[in-house]
Amino acid sequence: MGLDKNGIAQRIAQELQNGFYVNLGIGIPTLVANYIPKGIDVEFQSENGMLGMGPFPFEGEESADLINAGKQTITALPGAVFFDSATSFAMIRGQHVHLTVLGAMEVSDQGDIANWKIPGYMVKGMGGAMDLVASAKNIIVAMMHTNKKGESKLLRQCTLPLTGTKCVTKVVTDLAVLEITPKGFLLLERAPGVSVEQIKNATEGRLIIEGDVPEMKL
Amino acid sequence: MALNKVVANAEEAIRGIEDNMTVMFGGFGLSGIPENSIVALRKNGAKGLTCISNNAGVDGFGLGVLLETRQVKKMISSYVGENEEFERQMLSGELEVDLIPQGTLAERCRAAGAGIPAFYTPAGYGTEVALGKEVRWFNGKPHLLEQAFDASFAFVKAWKGDTAGNLVYKGTSRNFNHAMSMAGKVTVAEVEELVEVGELDPNEIHTPGIFIQRIYKGERFEKRIEQRTVRKKEA
Numbered sequence: 457m458g459l460d461k462n463g464i465a466q467r468i469a470q471e472l473q474n475g476f477y478v479n480l481g482i483g484i485p486t487l488v489a490n491y492i493p494k495g496i497d498v499e500f501q502s503e504n505g506m507l508g509m510g511p512f513p514f515e516g517e518e519s520a521d522l523i524n525a526g527k528q529t530i531t532a533l534p535g536a537v538f539f540d541s542a543t544s545f546a547m548i549r550g551q552h553v554h555l556t557v558l559g560a561m562e563v564s565d566q567g568d569i570a571n572w573k574i575p576g577y578m579v580k581g582m583g584g585a586m587d588l589v590a591s592a593k594n595i596i597v598a599m600m601h602t603n604k605k606g607e608s609k610l611l612r613q614c615t616l617p618l619t620g621t622k623c624v625t626k627v628v629t630d631l632a633v634l635e636i637t638p639k640g641f642l643l644l645e646r647a648p649g650v651s652v653e654q655i656k657n658a659t660e661g662r663l664i665i666e667g668d669v670p671e672m673k674l
Numbered sequence: 675m676a677l678n679k680v681v682a683n684a685e686e687a688i689r690g691i692e693d694n695m696t697v698m699f700g701g702f703g704l705s706g707i708p709e710n711s712i713v714a715l716r717k718n719g720a721k722g723l724t725c726i727s728n729n730a731g732v733d734g735f736g737l738g739v740l741l742e743t744r745q746v747k748k749m750i751s752s753y754v755g756e757n758e759e760f761e762r763q764m765l766s767g768e769l770e771v772d773l774i775p776q777g778t779l780a781e782r783c784r785a786a787g788a789g790i791p792a793f794y795t796p797a798g799y800g801t802e803v804a805l806g807k808e809v810r811w812f813n814g815k816p817h818l819l820e821q822a823f824d825a826s827f828a829f830v831k832a833w834k835g836d837t838a839g840n841l842v843y844k845g846t847s848r849n850f851n852h853a854m855s856m857a858g859k860v861t862v863a864e865v866e867e868l869v870e871v872g873e874l875d876p877n878e879i880h881t882p883g884i885f886i887q888r889i890y891k892g893e894r895f896e897k898r899i900e901q902r903t904v905r906k907k908e909a
């Protein structure tokens with residue numbers, strides 16, 4: 457039931473618009489690059505200092521001097537450019553990047569996001585996530601609707617340390633597409649074969665259902 | 675005449691390092707880290723260092739080698755995963771760790787080099803990063819006051835450099851190296867290729883030599899890759 461990670465990425469790719477500069481986070485967001493719709497030109501920004509990021513290199517062509525923000529070896533497309541970290545975050549803070557897609561552990565129905573720390577268990581750091589969520593106008597979260605224990609990740613309030621407040625615009629999960637509104641999660645679309653009831657049961661935060669909720673088209 | 679910043683080797687380049695200093699290291703992950711200066715610091719044995727670096731290296735490479743010898747008192751970083759010794763020292767309380775947003779880290783370096791003592795940024799508002807920081811609203815949005823770093827040394831790495839300290843980086847290895855080169859009271863650049871002045875095209879220099887006090891050709895560059903990801907060639 458519901459979408460797999462590639463399905464979530466495929467649905468998010470439908471949000472790409474011609475001419476967008478896009479920053480993709482680690483995990484499901486990275487997969488979005490595999491589903492760019494035909495006729496849409498976008499350029500990927502990697503916050504460690506490049507625009508025009510291409511696919512992984514062929515075996516034997518990888519370089520320690522060419523990595524993405526997840527430290528994976530990558531390639532540069534024609535028209536690519538490298539720059540330093542301060543310039544990179546000027547692009548981000550200055551809102552020159554049109555769309556940010558990132559993963560999350562929790563999202564609240566006011567658009568708060570938690571994705572960098574589990575006290576006493578995981579302390580790796582926020583990397584560029586706090587800068588991205590504080591400044592970007594258009595932030596889509598890609599994640600599973602529930603955690604491994606089956607608990608909702610779409611909450612009334614986040615319980616984990618926050619990455620940013622009132623910043624997420626949309627959430628795409630294995631079950632649904634939801635928009636953050638002042639009154640809570642507005643259910644826009646259901647994943648194929650998923651009922652409104654199932655989404656209700658998996659959502660702890662305030663859920664708004666208006667009329668018939670269409671199924672996603674993938 | 676162009677100034678000559680060349681020193682013979684890493685040992686000479688780190689001269690003046692003392693216990694308890696605050697020191698910057700360029701690099702993102704293991705890309706563009708000043709490997710040779712790090713090895714020299716390990717041999718030197720200076721202790722109690724506060725290290726400003728986006729990441730903390732891995733076990734046995736990069737800043738990981740200074741963690742092994744307990745030379746680091748405090749790390750200021752944005753992301754510190756993938757290092758078991760780091761995690762052990764942090765959880766046991768041997769190592770102080772200050773995690774800060776990556777863009778704030780970069781800007782605190784840039785500001786230090788640009789004579790800007792502090793600045794406001796929206797990053798971290800409403801999170802634990804904001805604790806104890808002044809909040810001010812601009813254009814209807816809350817911002818945190820962040821201060822420029824104060825570092826005695828900055829260690830950076832470039833692809834090519836000339837004897838006057840002008841630097842050119844390769845690919846994404848530029849990362850924090852440029853802003854940190856501006857920020858150090860003494861900035862030490864290690865390069866893969868050291869050339870005479872006039873050999874680099876002035877139009878294509880990334881870091882002007884004015885920010886560099888010492889430059890040397892690194893003895894050995896391992897340039898380890900942290901996450902080797904490749905695709906297969908279609909037959």
